[in-house]
Amino acid sequence: xxxxxxxxxxxxxxxxxxxxxxxxxxxxxxxxxxxxxxxxxxxxxxxxxxxxxxxxxxxxxxxxxxxxxxxxxxxxxxxxxxxxxxxxxxxxxxxxxxxxxxxxxxxxxxxxxxxxxxxxxxxxxxxxxxxxxxxxxxxxxxxxxxxxxxxxxxxxxxxxxxxxxxxxxxxxxxxxxxxxxxxxxxxxxxxxxxxxxxxxxxxxxxxxxxxxxxxxxxxxxxxxxxxxxxxxxxxxxxxxxxxxxxxxxxxx
Ligand SMILES: [Zn+2]
Numbered sequence: 175x176x177x178x179x180x181x182x183x184x185x186x187x188x189x190x191x192x193x194x195x196x197x198x199x200x201x202x203x204x205x206x207x208x209x210x211x212x213x214x215x216x217x218x219x220x221x222x223x224x225x226x227x228x229x230x231x232x233x234x235x236x237x238x239x240x241x242x243x244x245x246x247x248x249x250x251x252x253x254x255x256x257x258x259x260x261x262x263x264x265x266x267x268x269x270x271x272x273x274x275x276x277x278x279x280x281x282x283x284x285x286x287x288x289x290x291x292x293x294x295x296x297x298x299x300x301x302x303x304x305x306x307x308x309x310x311x312x313x314x315x316x317x318x319x320x321x322x323x324x325x326x327x328x329x330x331x332x333x334x335x336x337x338x339x340x341x342x343x344x345x346x347x348x349x350x351x352x353x354x355x356x357x358x359x360x361x362x363x364x365x366x367x368x369x370x371x372x373x374x375x376x377x378x379x380x381x382x383x384x385x386x387x388x389x390x391x392x393x394x395x396x397x398x399x400x401x402x403x404x405x406x407x408x409x410x411x412x413x414x415x416x417x418x419x420x421x422x423x424x425x426x
Contacts, residue, residue, distance in 0.1 A: 177258065179226045179239045184298050186246050187270050191217040195295045198224065206245060207233035270298075272305035280304070283311045315343060317366040317373065323354050325374035
């Protein structure tokens with residue numbers, strides 16, 4: 175059996191237009207002409223799962239799945255046919271960045287490796303979700319580390335802190351140090367630096383007692399919120415129960 179075109183596009187890390195998923199033709203970014211690369215709303219490549227074929231509405235590149243794989247690999251169609259029909263190993267296409275995350279990294283964000291599903295779109299969505307979570311996590315870690323770096327008093331304390339963070343994040347500590355120093359004096363700061371400085375300012379200026387009270391108040395608010403949701407859920411349940419009873423009476 176021939177490989178499936180959507181599967182191949184997914185394995186190659188091509189970006190899907192999520193609004194087109196489940197439709198007859200799935201739209202993706204075109205990896206051949208890249209005419210839609212910097213235009214977030216444009217997806218020029220059309221993938222037809224039924225016909226197992228592709229077509230780009232911009233560069234007109236198109237054909238079946240064999241040609242698709244050949245173009246992606248930069249080889250000939252004959253070469254791809256050989257790989258498929260003689261059961262030869264095919265060169266691995268570029269994997270999704272979420273597939274490259276290590277088990278320990280995923281553990282850090284409380285996730286397990288995305289399980290491959292035949293339904294490539296669900297799989298793809300899970301990969302995107304996983305990677306987004308990982309990026310958010312990295313942003314937070316960096317923000318917190320920079321916030322300490324920014325707020326710590328002595329030079330030695332700053333150096334120790336950067337080393338610790340770099341080790342935890344498997345980064346080069348000298349590069350991190352250079353990046354942090356640059357961010358400190360930058361006119362246009364990256365968002366982790368803006369957030370980190372805000373955090374440092376907050377912790378340097380707030381009275382511990384005041385902070386504790388604020389945190390308790392915040393937790394109280396969250397717990398009240400959940401109580402409200404619980405109550406609402408019960409109301410809805412009662413409502414549906416009554417509705418069902420009434421319907422049932424009508425029938426019987
Ligand atoms: Zn194209």
